[in-house]
Amino acid sequence: MPSPNLTPQFINTPSENRSLRFLFGYIKQYRYYFLQIIGGLFIGCLLQLIMPFLTQSIVDTGIKHKDIGFIWLILLGELMIVIGRTATDFIRRWLLLHISMRINISLISDFFIKLLKLPMSFFDSKLMGDLLQRIGDHTRVQNFLTGQVLNIIFTFLSFIIFGIVLFIYNPMIFGVFAIGSVCYGLWIISFLKKRKVLDYELFEQQAKNQNKTYQLITSMQEIKLQDCEQRRRWEWEDTQADLFSVQMKSLKLQQTQEAGSIFINEVKNIVITVFAATAVINGQMTLGAMLAVQYIIGQLNSPVEQFMSFIYSLQDVKISLERINEIHEGKNEETNENQASEFNNGKFIVLTNVDFKYDPHAFKKTLTDVSFDIPDGKVTAIVGASGSGKTTLIKLMLGYYPLISGSITIAGRNINEYNLKWWRQHCGVVMQDGVIFSESIARNIAVDDGDIDVERLEKAARIANIHDYIMGLPLKYNTQIGRDGVGLSQGQKQRILIARAVYKNPDFIFLDEATNALDAKNERAIVENLDEFYKGRTVVVVAHRLSTVKNADQIIVLDSGKVVESGNHATLIEKKGAYYNLVKNQLELGN
Known part of the structure; x- marks a missing residue:
């Protein structure tokens, strides 16, 4: 559950089903592309299905009858299958990356659109790190779409096909494999609750860390000026220590889960090997069939591991979508x-x-x-x-x-x-904490979405008594100012902000x-200019x-x-x- 320190707006999380429906709303517009990709996956599964039978043919026919030509023919067939699978896999991954990038851009764009619709009061209580972490949650969603969604469909198809083939070869071995896989799955699922708690703890600590790091970097000059370097560094290190502590708990949980998973899988594989070897000795299975079974087990182990990985990825993306949804479900300023x-x-x-x-x-x-x-x-x-x-x-x-x-x-x-x-x-507004953007002087004055009216721009700058200063700059109104451009004095900043308010020609x-x-001197000139501008407003x-x-x-x-x-x-x-x-x-x- 979220820490009590999280902002009140974010305590009540939406249901997991709601968060997944939110994602499906973006996926469904690309459903025809997904159907094409799924078709490619099905063809890949069929090609992969041929491989164990070819392996058995090499041993039971080629080697048994010492027919090297037949072995080369089978190997050539396997090579063609590999080339076909590689080509279809490349096309599938390229299409999937393209689609997931478009979905992720839409997700982040809608996230910012929603942020801009939220009430002013929302931003009084939000840490910058918190919002940046929520933006980072979109990367989880993209990775899930790119590496998990369709892969799990391919994995599922492979599992069904190879499971049926294994059952045909030897029902007993299939039963051992199934029991081992169920134990593996139960072990993985037992960690889900702890993972969710740690994920929220990690999110909060990373948000605090980002915020503290941003403050440290942007306040460096003031920190040096006020001789408080050591205290500020210690505060940052304390945040790092808290983050490290949560990361260690997460790592410990992951290592415990992985150790148990490896143990369960290895025991399962040993038991299957014993059963298969016994079947060969008793004449119930040929050596080629045993090699085919081992190949099938190898092909089935990978889907099982991917299933378990998918469970964790699904949990992660649900948590991320919950946090993203907390923004989207906020009440708009306009209703x-x-x-x-x-x-x-x-x-x-x-x-x-x-x-x-x-x-x-x-x-x-x-x-x-x-x-x-x-x-x-x-x-x-x-x-x-x-x-x-x-x-x-x-x-x-x-x-x-x-x-x-x-x-x-x-x-x-x-x-x-x-x-x-x-x-x-x-409304033309100048607040005490007005912001100078990192862009040109012209765009800092004419900040609205429309094209710049040059005549209004110069008139506003003259009223704010900053036109002469601007014209003395090499690039004049195209000079870059703000954090990424020319530094301004507090007085110059205020005059730019006044010009911005005047440019709007407000009521x-x-x-x-x-x-x-x-x-x-500047104040007197600006007050006189504004007295004239105030008329009728x-x-x-x-x-x-x-x-x-x-x-x-x-x-x-x-x-x-x-x-x-x-x-x-x-x-x-x-x-x-x-x-x-x-x-x-x-x-x-x-x-």
Whole structure:
């Protein structure tokens, strides 16, 4: 079972039947190709069936009558059979690889499509390593399709055909083989439950390891700067030790299973050899027939081992499909209930008695009974001390999380009724943790799916006061930035993010500390440019700096998740209340 440390969304796993139906949905579109491959497998089985009879003919006819010509003829026939089997096997494997690759690409593509449909809140609690491990589960599925599905059909056909032939040769030997195979199968099945538990433990430890390794590599400069190399390395080594411990348990289980399997198989083969030799001595079987029986046993041992391997592979792929399904069965952000895609009446926002907390089980609320209006076409600033809930309010208005109680209405309609993808298309947003992508400056500003509008691009860059800097670069707007390109200062990053929000030409603008990394000169120029751009748009600004909020039409003051004051800059200063103290302490207004 999954560890208790796994995220709550992933505790309830779907049934195994459901996970296999999920895979069959991808396989059935290639069913005609699979039928052709199965036909090739059947022909291969028939060719293989001829081999023991040819072996018996060499001994009982060729050697007995000292007919070397006959022996060469039989050997030539065996060579042709081998060539035919090799050719059909090559074509079968090539087709199977081609199909499995296409299925795997579809699986991973649908996985990402589903991820992009999940609510914003889903990604708050997910470790990167967890998601990467789930993507890695698709490799298991591909390997299963490539190396197991059709092979087991071939194995099954071979087992049936050679089993019948062995029974015809000697029912007693067939009975010994059957009993030994059943014991082998029971031994393998006895390990399934422990394997599943260890698989989930290994998955969790590998996810933690990937996450810890990623953090270590991407934070290397900060680690060296803060002189915490040893502690960080020890933390990584502790994760490795935990992973090693689980891997050792898995290896011990595998070795125990393999040791028992080898013992059962060898005892079975020894008993069969004794029975066959006794039959030859008693005149019940020719020497050629004995060699044929040994060949058949060799051909039957391989299918039995493959059957057992298939049982383990089937268990592995079921577990992987369960984990993949946990993503696919997550509730989409858009449902049949939230499909509204038009503003009925103006472009204003109303928050009414909003209560919210990130952890449903937490005693204290992040926001308590928050109510205020954001007028159409006006600038509303939200201020307050760190941790007062400013960024949370922005995220709630963008539909990141559901409310505990209360409501947020946009243009007279509850936010829960809107198609959130459509709603965000009408919002220009700069968040504190905004991401610069590893691509060109042009594509970092014009991030939507459409072609780049060069005129809008340059206008957005000028408003964000970064056009001149871009034009000074050798490749100008085609310069690669982000982790894989040119490094940017925090101020330059913020200006790119502002340009991105402006480029959308949105009806609503949300800025969360969008200019806190800018110098006074750049901030002044951008604030002036934005004042012009704000006209006719509904704007919500979160900021500490006086220059950013003093011209707002309305200022909302938060304290510990509650609205304590509202008004414009002049009226709030006259009150000498919470806003006045914030201005003195954080906005450097003075006494």
